[in-house]
Amino acid sequence: MKAAKLELLAIPGLPMIKAGDDLAALIAEGFKRAGLTPRPGDVLALAQKIVSKAEGRSVELAKVKPSERAVALAAEVEKDPRLVELILSESVRVVRSRPNVLIVEHRLGFVMANAGIDQSNVGPTDGVERALLLPIDPDGSAKKLRARLGELLGASPAVIITDSFGRAWRRGTQGIAIGAAGLPALLDLRGNPDLFGRTLQVSISGFADEIAAAASLVQGQGNEAQPAVLVRGLSWNAPDNPASELVRPAAEDMFR
Numbered sequence: 001m002k003a004a005k006l007e008l009l010a011i012p013g014l015p016m017i018k019a020g021d022d023l024a025a026l027i028a029e030g031f032k033r034a035g036l037t038p039r040p041g042d043v044l045a046l047a048q049k050i051v052s053k054a055e056g057r058s059v060e061l062a063k064v065k066p067s068e069r070a071v072a073l074a075a076e077v078e079k080d081p082r083l084v085e086l087i088l089s090e091s092v093r094v095v096r097s098r099p100n101v102l103i104v105e106h107r108l109g110f111v112m113a114n115a116g117i118d119q120s121n122v123g124p125t126d127g128v129e130r131a132l133l134l135p136i137d138p139d140g141s142a143k144k145l146r147a148r149l150g151e152l153l154g155a156s157p158a159v160i161i162t163d164s165f166g167r168a169w170r171r172g173t174q175g176i177a178i179g180a181a182g183l184p185a186l187l188d189l190r191g192n193p194d195l196f197g198r199t200l201q202v203s204i205s206g207f208a209d210e211i212a213a214a215a216s217l218v219q220g221q222g223n224e225a226q227p228a229v230l231v232r233g234l235s236w237n238a239p240d241n242p243a244s245e246l247v248r249p250a251a252e253d254m255f256r
Contacts, residue, residue: 007230008217010230014050014225014227043160043211046145051161052132057132057135066081078099092105109247110165135161135178138179142179176212177209184240187207188238215229
């Protein structure tokens with residue numbers, strides 16, 4: 001991995017995304033509007049919300065029937081029982097719970113708050129309360145979007161799908177990658193020399209997470225309306241691997 005300078009460029013003019021939208025086509029139009037053409041080493045960082053919206057991962061809360069378990073847990077964590085039911089349906093276990101906090105292990109392996117289910121920036125323009133779930137297969141989504149962008153733009157930037165995660169030992173959230181295609185999400189630097197020729201023994205870089213964190217400075221987490229960011233200036237020479245490689249296996253987790 002090498003970069004002397006990075007550019008973070010918001011893709012302009014994206015509309016509010018709806019279920020069934022051709023997200024790649026809308027992004028390609030934004031590229032053309034901005035006079036951008038893909039270059040080697042380009043990475044397109046897409047906020048999870050626009051991918052989930054395009055894939056129809058929105059659920060009407062009025063149609064959710066909470067289970068007894070969800071009702072009991074909702075009383076403990078002081079959340080809507082319907083939302084808790086959705087969280088449980090997307091999770092394999094509850095890791096921690098307390099008032100206003102529900103940390104779970106998502107079916108994809110992420111340990112996260114509320115299974116990544118969100119109601120911010122979902123846009124209830126018709127007065128219907130909705131919640132937005134993560135994509136079913138974020139790596140698969142990134143791969144499909146990259147292939148479609150290649151058809152439309154003549155070249156395929158790498159694609160990562162980003163989300164905002166809290167961290168167990170630090171306050172605040174930051175961007176991480178939940179899906180990736182066209183780059184090594186996890187970059188194994190072991191065996192390479194350091195500045196003094198010493199062989200690196202344990203250095204493994206969360207490459208896609210580092211890109212996601214940089215892109216989130218432009219994407220924002222409120223009303224910035226810049227969910228697609230082109231990260232330009234990177235290079236790498238390692239094989240591609242998906243964002244699922246970033247999830248630490250339970251056997252390696254000293255804190256579970």
